[in-house]
Amino acid sequence: MIINADTPALEEKVRKVEERTLREVTVKIRLERIDTQEGVMVEALLDSGATGLVMSSKFTRKQGFKLKKLKRPMNVRNVDGSLNKEGPIENTVEVNIYYKGHRERTEIDVIGG
Numbered sequence: 001m002i003i004n005a006d007t008p009a010l011e012e013k014v015r016k017v018e019e020r021t022l023r024e025v026t027v028k029i030r031l032e033r034i035d036t037q038e039g040v041m042v043e044a045l046l047d048s049g050a051t052g053l054v055m056s057s058k059f060t061r062k063q064g065f066k067l068k069k070l071k072r073p074m075n076v077r078n079v080d081g082s083l084n085k086e087g088p089i090e091n092t093v094e095v096n097i098y099y100k101g102h103r104e105r106t107e108i109d110v111i112g113g
Helices: 008-023 055-063
Strands: 025-033 038-044 052-054 067-074 089-099 102-111
Touching: 052 055, 055 089, 055 102, 067 102
Parallel strands: 052 102
Antiparallel strands: 025 038, 025 089, 067 089, 089 102
């Protein structure tokens, strides 16, 4: 793709869009609640840089996932070492993840209050 960027600001904006596009890899998966076997299709971000599986508390509540309280909260740090503004991880959810005929039962950390 060729883009004619006449201004430095436009060139910077195009570069950021191209970088974001190159770094984001998503797949469609099905998340299933353990208690009801009800599921939802979602687009999952792969290799986000996170060291584990995370889900937002807003999404968790909206979908009705059952929270499991952690014995000890886990602090979340950003790439630059600062504490994440969403606060510590205090809950997880247990789910079945389905992808192309494969099923995996796992726990996902819930981030945000």
